[in-house]
Amino acid sequence: MNVNKKNQIDPLGIYVHIPFCLKKCAYCDFSSFSCQSEDNIRDYFEALHKEIRNFARENQNSDLPMVDTVYFGGGTPSSVDAGQIEATLALLKEVFVIQDTAEITIEINPGTLTADKARRYKKAGINRASVGLQAWQDFLLKILGRIHNQADFIRTMEILKNNGFENFSVDVMVGLPGQKLVDVMETLEALMVFSPTHLSSYSLILEPGTPMANWVEAGQLDLPDEDEEREMHWAVDGFLKQQGFEHYEISSYCRPGCESRHNVKYWELEPYLGFGLGAHGFFQGRRYGNTNELRQYGERLNAGKSPAVFEPVMAPDEMMSEWMFLGLRKLSGIRDADFITRFGESFFVRYGEVIKSLIADGLLAWDGSVLKLTDRGQDFGNRVFMAFV
Ligand code: SF4
Known part of the structure; x- marks a missing residue:
């Protein structure tokens, strides 16, 4: 096996x-x-x-x-x-x-x-x-x-x-x-x-x-x-x-x-597998989530079926959006150069207006290569993350 x-x-x-x-x-x-x-x-x-x-x-x-x-x-x-x-x-x-x-x-x-x-x-x-x-x-x-x-x-x-x-x-x-x-x-x-x-x-x-x-x-x-x-x-x-x-x-x-x-x-939107009740995974560009129902989890596996619901392969814009709002959870922030390597364009092309307005509100800071949360941005993290959804 x-x-x-x-x-x-x-x-x-x-x-x-x-x-x-x-x-x-x-x-x-x-x-x-x-x-x-x-x-x-x-x-x-x-x-x-x-x-x-x-x-x-x-x-x-x-x-x-x-x-x-x-x-x-x-x-x-x-x-x-x-x-x-x-x-x-x-x-x-x-x-x-x-x-x-x-x-x-x-x-x-x-x-x-x-x-x-x-x-x-x-x-x-x-x-x-x-x-x-x-x-x-x-x-x-x-x-x-x-x-x-x-x-x-x-x-x-x-x-x-x-x-x-x-x-x-x-x-x-x-x-x-x-x-x-x-x-x-x-x-x-x-x-x-x-x-x-x-x-x-x-x-x-x-x-x-x-x-x-x-x-x-x-x-x-x-x-x-x-x-x-x-x-x-x-x-x-x-x-x-x-x-x-x-x-x-x-x-x-x-x-x-x-x-x-x-x-x-x-x-960092890296691949991982999730096994077990309610576990989630991100593998080969697709997210999936297992059922949360304990009985159903066992029954599906006993019947030779998968306990997972698979989402379609993530579209590029979805992937970019997740990369932004998940990455901004890291206090070291996200590098535009990494976004370019992964997606072939600057995050300013895609999110320029959003980023500018979050910087103007004092929630994000840009130092010429890295974009990261300010202290105020940590207090209003959800507002920042939702802006990229
Ligand atoms: S009941 Fe919930 S919060 Fe309490 S130990 Fe179990 S998983 Fe953790």
Whole structure:
């Protein structure tokens, strides 16, 4: 079943979705399910492995690029038996050529990692962890409906360190109900003790239909106002830069050279495959997305059908538009020379008026070769991105 393995110029990323969590958080509308039986989880992995094998069969005559990033996301990949992760990674290695230097990440939620799992992940080749802390304070973790507390997080950090995981990211959130600037700063200061190589800082987004959105709507919880939320964002930014982190994408900070190589592919419109429930991919110029329905996902694969809906091959203008608004998420900005190399014309030919007006509004800056977000542009990122759609 090996597909033709050949190294090509653009290596490929692989995202694998593990849609299980021990409990649903109050703000979550991701593709994730709690309280699943062992049978359901086993069936899911069987379907997932079928999807990977089907891909291999359908592409057996193609020259597939080598893989340089693998990302197990969720859900909570660390909540399932380590044997399922090992088997999935072993299958990926059987089907693809995964570079020796590949970045292989797993998302971990505190309270689900054991020393045995960490040891097995490491042995299987996983070399990066992304840990969902969100906040240091137990009262905030409770409001969020997280399963863990501060002590669980500390234990997770110890397990990772004891098992040789030096490269790890931590997720934190700002704009939480009841959260004050002082809580955000306490979270960051506490985190520095563990020496993460990467931090992602997200603003809470209230997703309609989630318990948290309902509580806020019913007046049972108060969110910080927009100014307070922005103050938190800029405090995070200032603190992390002072600690030597680089702000390389709207929500992402890293020690020099420790960007998430996998996520950078999304912002640079590089190819990646997505396997698993609700996973998305961008391959051979086409985007595709798998069904979000757990039952349908298994049924389609069991019936020998694809769980994906494929979009048509992306038209050049669509590709240009995505390249602009995804690329502008990077704080280093986008180079006109790269646009010319990729699309054969300057981005000013295509978007001159849009760019001029965003520069006039103080949202973008142009230095003669690079176009990038200003500080004000970060505060109004969506306005900038939508201008290129
Ligand atoms: S751990 Fe993450 S994916 Fe799971 S329910 Fe909470 S927010 Fe959602």
